[in-house]
Amino acid sequence: MTKLPTWADVGLVPLISLTLAALVSAGVLLAIGQSPMQALSVMVNGALGSSYAWGYTLYYATSFIFTGLAVTVAFHAGLFNIGGEGQAQLGGLGVALVCLALPWPHWTIALVAAMFGAALFGAAWAAIPAYLQAKRGSPIVITTIMFKYIAAALLIYLLVNVLRPDGQMDPASANFPAGAHVPQFQEIPILQGLFQRFGADGLPRLNAEGLPMYQQVPANVTFFIAIAACVLVWVMLWHTRLGYAIRAFGKSEKAAVYAGISPLRIIMIAMLISGALAGLMAINNVMGQAERLVQNSASGAWFIGIAVALMGRNHPLGIFLAAVLFGFLFQGGAALGLETDIPIELRTVVQGLVILFTGALDQMVRMLLGAFFAKKGAT
């Protein structure tokens, strides 16, 4: 097969795949008697059309960046951490325990401590499957899924019997103290202006104290931590000895042993990092948005994370872009459900098509393009 030029490989192929996914999605919409153009405009408007919309899109993207990175680190070691949702849930537990432990004096201190808790709990939940894989060869694909269910059961138990404040009806922890509140986008001075609310007369709306009012969005400082995580993961994988050993092991376990790389060490470290990244997702949704621990806090983000890693070609930059795309689909899909007759389930259909075309069928596009470039090269 002809090798594609780099720009076509990393730019054109995903673009064509996405276009195909969009075309098939349009076909599905037509088939259920809806207008694709209307759907597209609602999605774009709902996910990108305003700072409010962006606030949601980037919130989702933040979670997907963490889950995508977690999948990627394990993947580079040749491991498929498919049950990372359990690690993310445990990360949420870590965040909750840290946040509820003290009346935190300032959010920065609380954030650092909560990140530590999230990473520690997430890593700990990945450690046992990792050890079983390294020592006994138990496939991580199965054990991490089992651990996902254990995590869910554990969380329900803790929420119902331990963390639930007396008199509260729903299985959730108490609200976190005010000192553990991390700034959301509308509370960050530089970004604040974007979220200012205006009245119908075009004048800024003021609250009772005469101060400007802002749109509430869930996107929060965790977004910047996610970007930093992308950079760190990139440096780790391609510029450190550890990353080198992880990638070498992932390509060939046999050869890694020849080179003196210990499989036990690499499996453990890669899974601990993967689990920690999965756990860190909880900073975004538990600490940054819900501000208390609820059931299924990580729900769904994990499988999108797998798609994000796949579409991002297991590279942090690709993951960032793919995470934003899936954030768009997630938020735009929600807007579809709210503003049109199109059922919200269609969001899943569109996501599925994007995964199908960018992941599974991406080789097809590549082959067709390869033939095209080969022909062009020949003439």
Add this chain to the structure above:
Amino acid sequence: MAAADLGGRQATAALTSPYAIELKGISKAFGSVQANKDINIAIPRGTIHGIIGENGAGKSTLMSILYGFYRADSGQILVNGAPVTIPDSQSAIRAGIGMVFQHFKLVQNFTVLENVILGAEDGPMLNSSLAKARKILGDLSREYELDVDPDALIENLSVGHQQRVEILKALYRQAEILILDEPTGVLTPDEADHLFRILRGLRDQGKTIVLITHKLREIMETTDNVSVMRRGTMVATVKTTETSPEALAELMVGRKVLLEVVKNPAKSGEIILSVKDLAVKDEHGVTRLKGVSFDIRAGEILGIAGVAGNGQSELLEALGGIAPASGVVVLNGAELPLTGPRANGKARRDAGIAHVPEDRQSLGLIMDFAAWENVAFGYHDDPRYQKNAWLMDNDALRADTAAKMATYDVRPPIPTLAAKSFSGGNQQKLVVAREMDRNPDLLLIGQPTRGVDIGAIEFIHKQIIALRDAGKAVLLVSVELDEIMSLSDRVLVMFDGQIMGERLPAQTNERELGMMMAGMGAK
């Protein structure tokens, strides 16, 4: 496809031309690389025609064009005098061309019979096809010494037998022209001889055989005519009886090549490595290496001869820190741990052992990694490759790779190219560069020239001898007796995990070693 009975040779148009295959002006480029440049060749019917050239000379590309894997950018293919287009392998089969690949394309858990009819079934029900194939296979095995048990599972067959199945597959599809790509790379000398008997039998029945190889001896012994390729062009086609190995080698490489190894007498010194009762069990608990003992001195090459699979690989893996072992191994006076966490490849490298593994593609290199990443392989903790406590110095690594590529003549000298993009010989040079450049006290080197072209063989042999002359110890494992005989200062013969005896190359011959390799002959 309807498979008529075997006698039904290619019909009508056939015998108008004396040539089975003619290629006229074939050119093929991959991007900026011109793999084939205006190739012209005519292969007479009923001959064995050798195509020889270094790795990367364009032999495989040419055959892939003939078999429909690639389409030529320009040029014409004539089969039996009639122009044909071969867009895919089905067309090649219809034109009477059969191909036996270097890596077999057999279904491991199918029987021989099932593999033979796969893709050539007569209908949805298999019974009639199987019965017919059984009869044809019987005829073929009688006629050509192609005996294989039709009901054996492929996974239970030796490599030599699997190759026969590939040939049978082609013949069952009524191939008149049989292309074999490096067929002896995986065979023992005995199996190779058998293969050549089969090929001569096929030729005598009027089939045309195209033999792609880089082994001069096979060309000289087997072929009627030989074409030499170099850098994408066909530089010569000659009658085999009118040429010599030296002349062919020169045509292949484009310069004079020394086929004989030149070396001074060994000046051996201190004992570097002392091995006592070294034994290795495989993962199933079977003892593969059954207590071997030997010493290697400084400035000495110890050759281990033997048929593949008689414990040589385990010996290398035990000494290289890959497989746990029992026994005593002393290097420079210090005993090496043979089990536990300190028995690993890195600890052995730190102790002064370099290891060029037998299988460079699955052990010695990460094929998807760039050359510079492979140069760090096993040495990625080396302080020279670190920028600071946290980061590796990838620029230093690339610079070091460029320097090694220049010293060891790795082509193309592009450090960022993936290992899989290099030819076999250049991959091996990359591994040799990495391991030898460390100036190790002991070099373990397995099959140093397997799948390596002549120019590179000469180079690698020179490097091994240079290391010896610098007062280092070398343990050489090779299934090529020529190589063992010409490089080694002493030869140990291994059979069934044991050492059958020791000989000096000057005082033995291939026959004696061959007997010992087969387990005969006492110490």
